[in-house]
Amino acid sequence: MATTGGEATATNKQVILRDYVTGFPKESDLIFNDTTVDLRVPAGSKKIVVKNLFLSCDPYMRIRMGKPDPTAALAQAYNPGEPIYGFGVSEVIDSGHPDYEKGDLIWGIVGWEEYSVITPNPSHFKIQHTDVPLSYYTGLLGMAGMTAYAGFYEICSPKKGETVFVSAASGAVGQLVGQLAKIMGCYVVGSAGSNEKVDLLKNKFGFDEAFNYKEEQDLNAALKRCFREGIDIYFENVGGKMLDAVLLNMKLQGRIAVCGMISQYNLEEQEGVHNLATVIYKRVRMQGFVVSDYFDKYFKFLDFVIPYIREGKITYVEDVAQGLENGPSALIGLFHGKNVGKQLIAVARE
Amino acid sequence: MATTGGEATATNKQVILRDYVTGFPKESDLIFNDTTVDLRVPAGSKKIVVKNLFLSCDPYMRIRMGKPDPTAALAQAYNPGEPIYGFGVSEVIDSGHPDYEKGDLIWGIVGWEEYSVITPNPSHFKIQHTDVPLSYYTGLLGMAGMTAYAGFYEICSPKKGETVFVSAASGAVGQLVGQLAKIMGCYVVGSAGSNEKVDLLKNKFGFDEAFNYKEEQDLNAALKRCFREGIDIYFENVGGKMLDAVLLNMKLQGRIAVCGMISQYNLEEQEGVHNLATVIYKRVRMQGFVVSDYFDKYFKFLDFVIPYIREGKITYVEDVAQGLENGPSALIGLFHGKNVGKQLIAVARE
Numbered sequence: 001m002a003t004t005g006g007e008a009t010a011t012n013k014q015v016i017l018r019d020y021v022t023g024f025p026k027e028s029d030l031i032f033n034d035t036t037v038d039l040r041v042p043a044g045s046k047k048i049v050v051k052n053l054f055l056s057c058d059p060y061m062r063i064r065m066g067k068p069d070p071t072a073a074l075a076q077a078y079n080p081g082e083p084i085y086g087f088g089v090s091e092v093i094d095s096g097h098p099d100y101e102k103g104d105l106i107w108g109i110v111g112w113e114e115y116s117v118i119t120p121n122p123s124h125f126k127i128q129h130t131d132v133p134l135s136y137y138t139g140l141l142g143m144a145g146m147t148a149y150a151g152f153y154e155i156c157s158p159k160k161g162e163t164v165f166v167s168a169a170s171g172a173v174g175q176l177v178g179q180l181a182k183i184m185g186c187y188v189v190g191s192a193g194s195n196e197k198v199d200l201l202k203n204k205f206g207f208d209e210a211f212n213y214k215e216e217q218d219l220n221a222a223l224k225r226c227f228r229e230g231i232d233i234y235f236e237n238v239g240g241k242m243l244d245a246v247l248l249n250m251k252l253q254g255r256i257a258v259c260g261m262i263s264q265y266n267l268e269e270q271e272g273v274h275n276l277a278t279v280i281y282k283r284v285r286m287q288g289f290v291v292s293d294y295f296d297k298y299f300k301f302l303d304f305v306i307p308y309i310r311e312g313k314i315t316y317v318e319d320v321a322q323g324l325e326n327g328p329s330a331l332i333g334l335f336h337g338k339n340v341g342k343q344l345i346a347v348a349r350e
Numbered sequence: 351m352a353t354t355g356g357e358a359t360a361t362n363k364q365v366i367l368r369d370y371v372t373g374f375p376k377e378s379d380l381i382f383n384d385t386t387v388d389l390r391v392p393a394g395s396k397k398i399v400v401k402n403l404f405l406s407c408d409p410y411m412r413i414r415m416g417k418p419d420p421t422a423a424l425a426q427a428y429n430p431g432e433p434i435y436g437f438g439v440s441e442v443i444d445s446g447h448p449d450y451e452k453g454d455l456i457w458g459i460v461g462w463e464e465y466s467v468i469t470p471n472p473s474h475f476k477i478q479h480t481d482v483p484l485s486y487y488t489g490l491l492g493m494a495g496m497t498a499y500a501g502f503y504e505i506c507s508p509k510k511g512e513t514v515f516v517s518a519a520s521g522a523v524g525q526l527v528g529q530l531a532k533i534m535g536c537y538v539v540g541s542a543g544s545n546e547k548v549d550l551l552k553n554k555f556g557f558d559e560a561f562n563y564k565e566e567q568d569l570n571a572a573l574k575r576c577f578r579e580g581i582d583i584y585f586e587n588v589g590g591k592m593l594d595a596v597l598l599n600m601k602l603q604g605r606i607a608v609c610g611m612i613s614q615y616n617l618e619e620q621e622g623v624h625n626l627a628t629v630i631y632k633r634v635r636m637q638g639f640v641v642s643d644y645f646d647k648y649f650k651f652l653d654f655v656i657p658y659i660r661e662g663k664i665t666y667v668e669d670v671a672q673g674l675e676n677g678p679s680a681l682i683g684l685f686h687g688k689n690v691g692k693q694l695i696a697v698a699r700e
Contacts, residue, residue, distance in 0.1 A: 239627065261627045272622010277589065277611045279638035286636040288629035 012037040014083040015112035015327055021065040024266045024335060029065065030084070030328035037115045041096035048100050049117050050090035052110050055324070056138035057331045057343040058172065059237075061086055062265040083111040088347075089127070089137045090116065105130070107137040112327060114347060123295055129302070132309055133318075139342035140309070140316040141302065143291055144172035147259060149301045150294035152180045155257035155287050156233045160185035163227055165246060168237035168262060169210065170197040170317070172342035177235045178207050179314050186233070189226040191242065193337040200317060200340070219245035230254070238263045240271040247275035247284075256286040266335055317341030362387040364433040365462035365677055371415040374616045374685060379415065380434070380678035387465045391446035398450050399467050400440035402460050405674070406488035407681045407693040408522070409587075411436055412615040433461040438697075439477070439487045440466065455480070457487040462677060464697060473645055479652070482659055483668075489692035490659070490666040491652065493641055494522035497609060499651045500644035502530045505607035505637050506583045510535035513577055515596060517563075518587035518612060520547040520667070522692035525555050527585045529664050532556050536583070539576040541592065543687040550667060550690070569595035580604070588613045590621040597625035597634075606636040616685055667691030 014033045021029050041047050061084065063069075068077040078084045092104040097120055100106070108124030110116040118124070127137055139145060151173070152158060164181040166174045169190025178201065181188040189209040190201040201210035209226045216222040223231070223245055230251035236243060239261025246256070264270050279286060308314035319339040321330035327345045334343050364383045371379050391397050411434065413419075418427040428434045442454040447470055450456070458474030460466040468474070477487055489495060501523070502508060514531040516524045519540025528551065531538040539559040540551040551560035559576045566572040573581070573595055580601035586593060589611025596606070614620050629636060658664035669689040671680035677695045684693050 243626070258626075258629050260630065264627055270624040270627065272624050273626055274620040274622050276593070276608070276623055277614055277620065279608050279636065280610065280640065282638065283640055283643065284638050286629065288632065288634050290630065290633055293633065 008040055009036050009038055010115060011035070012113050012115050013324055014114075015324065016082060017065060017078045017080050017084050019080045020067045020077070021062075022067075022268060025062060025065055025332050027328045027332055030331070032325070033083075037113075037117065039093055039115065041094045041117075043096075045096040046098075047117055047119050048095040048097050049093045049115060050106065050110060051093050051115055052088050052090045052113065052347045053105075053349070054089040054135045054138045055110070055112055055327060055345040055347055056087040056142065056144075056172075057321075057327075057334050057339070057345065058086060058143070059260055059262040059265060059334060061331065062262075062335060083113050085109055085111045087138055087143045088116075089134055089142075100126075105134065105137075107142050112324070114324065123292060125298060129306055132306065135318055135320065135344055135346070136309075136316060138344045139172045139318065140176060140314075141305070144342060145176055145305065146294060146298055146301055147291040148173045148176035148180060149305070150291055150297065151235060151257045151259050151289055152177050154294060155289050156235065156255050158184050158186060158233055162186050162232035163229065163251070164188045164233045164235065165223070165227065165231045166190045166207075166235045166237070167213075167242050167246075168192065168260075169207065170200050170205075170341060171237065171339070173259060174235070174237055175200075175205050175317060175341065176314070178205050181233075182206050183308070183313070189223075191222075191238075194340075197340060204315060204317065213242065220248050223249045233257070235259060236261070240264055240273070244273050244275050247273070247278045250278060250282045250284050252282050254282055254284045256284060258286060258288040262335070319343045321345045323347070358390055359386050359388055360465060361385070362463050362465050363674055364464075365674065366432060367415060367428045367430050367434050369430045370417045370427070371412075372417075372618060375412060375415055375682050377678045377682055380681070382675070383433075387463075387467065389443055389465065391444045391467075393446075395446040396448075397467050397469050398445040398447050399443045399465060400456065400460060401443050401465055402438050402440045402463065402697045403455075403699070404439040404485045404488045405460070405462055405677060405695040405697055406437040406492065406494075406522075407671075407677075407684050407689070407695065408436060408493070409610055409612040409615060409684060411681060412612075412685060433463050435459055435461045437488055437493045438466075439484055439492075450476075455484065455487075457492050462674070464674065473642060475648060479656055482656065485668055485670065485694055485696070486659075486666060488694045489522045489668065490526060490664075491655070494692060495526055495655065496644060496648055496651055497641040498523045498526035498530060499655070500641055500647065501585060501607040501609050501639055502527050504644060505639050506585065506605050508534050508536060508583055512536050512582035513579065513601070514538045514583045514585065515573070515577065515581045516540045516557075516585045516587070517592050517596075518542065518610075519557065519560065520550050520555075520691060521587065521689070523609060524585070524587055525550075525667060525691065526664070528555050528557050531583075533658070533663070541572075541588075544690075547690060554665060554667065563592065570598050573599045583607070585609060586611070590614055590623070594623050594625050597623070597628045600628060600632045600634050602632050604632055604634045606634060608636060608638040612685070669693045671695045673697065 088110040105127040164186045170192045190207045191213045198210045201207040234256045240263040438460040455477040514536045520542045541563045548560045551557040584606045590613040
């Protein structure tokens, strides 16, 4: 089979986990390694070789950087000394797999490196629609978008007119949750960590209200100001103190979709949540979910969301770091809220 | 209409809340008051006068003894200076209500007093089956039993062969949950606060395993010992540290029915729960519920449970305090785990 430009090998820069991380990750926890990759699939192998175009920075990756935790079934730890991995958008360079051919664009799990040799699995998806930005497949049209879609429709049981609160609302998942809730006819409030992000929520994504949690003395009071009658649905991305304040403001029969708890991932000991007894009084359903359980609905999701994107009724803000060499700082910035919108890395142009 | 013995009035001992309680309630928080009650319903009134035979001591009553808490919609506070109230079994003495007549037995909310004058509402039920102990209508055939039934079947979504953990397992609700789970073909473990209670769980109620939480250094280890493969269903009655340990042991797609958190009701500040992020990794559904939402299923519950009682396949242990004058110590003993089985008060014989 052919290889790009006829070269049989290429140098392959990789991002390696130096050692298990405790506390906030630092740039020095991730180191670069230049290796060589064979751009041709060995005869008889069903693997594919891909060139990575975009890589996604996601909060769950912090969990994988820590020591293996048997209670976190989802989050198999990265191996120190090896490349980290995550969702990416890639172009097939060579293929031994009958379903893939050179030039195909895919999204799914790949290494943090310029080229990856992978065995395709059911969570690698071929990209069919290329009239939308290809980078969207790291977020809006990839794992984050699917997370928002599954979490909102499958877990939150939303109804028109209900009140919805989204934390980390300008992030990869939150910005879509808010827009889905508006499409459903809900009243939607978001929290974020800067005034710039609050402005995005209100003026770009159409949230009814938004607040900067860093400027609120009392999160309970902030929520009471935005939700006079309480919260029907909370889309939980942060955990900790925000969850505690939300629990005091849930309405009867409220639902909490527990998508993530980014405020907790870097803590050696998790913050305690004190107001759980309100789930009894208010008959609250609190449900954790993981997007991979819903990937069978991916094409249904695409059919739903792509027309809204084409019509401009769903929009998406990305924060794009240029080049793999800026990947570590982009990923670490996520845990300090430096990203505005979906954080990703542009590794290579097609 | 006739009155008992032809007397028009009777003395009526009442149990009064002295003042809002903080921390653990003391006997001195409840005081007695002797008043006089008119045993005849005034002409034209639809009220009924009842003689209280049994009164139920329930953990939720502690919440009502505290200052009014707007976040606890369920738990309207008792008024200091007035009788406390709760579930009881009573006999109708006089009735102005077309659906009730003298001699009827009912269960539902009444004052902690010898006689109550009440306006029947949909959560007052007429007692039809009297071949079972009348006191059962304070527990097994009343609110606690209905709580176990609704919580287990409606919230836990149990399946044959699943693993079930029940805390406060020898209490009014727990003992029935365990027996329902055994009937369903589940593996059932309970925790309780004394070796006598643990013995009851294993030898009277048929739990597969049980442990005394006060003798365990490490609740996580105790649960791992009893559940090698983890917990599918947790019926939560206690909250706090036990919930934290359970969260570390939930299986994928596990369910937690949040029925009560008795370990927290007397604390000025609720303990923090630290392991909530596991609801994400394990896709756990945690759902609070309140039995009054399910009272429409009460007669279905009776049809289900009474045959098991008659056949001796469901059993129930009661801890009966004699006389209203022993009511305060019985109620307060509940928060120190002094009761063995369902705590109630025998106020009067028919």
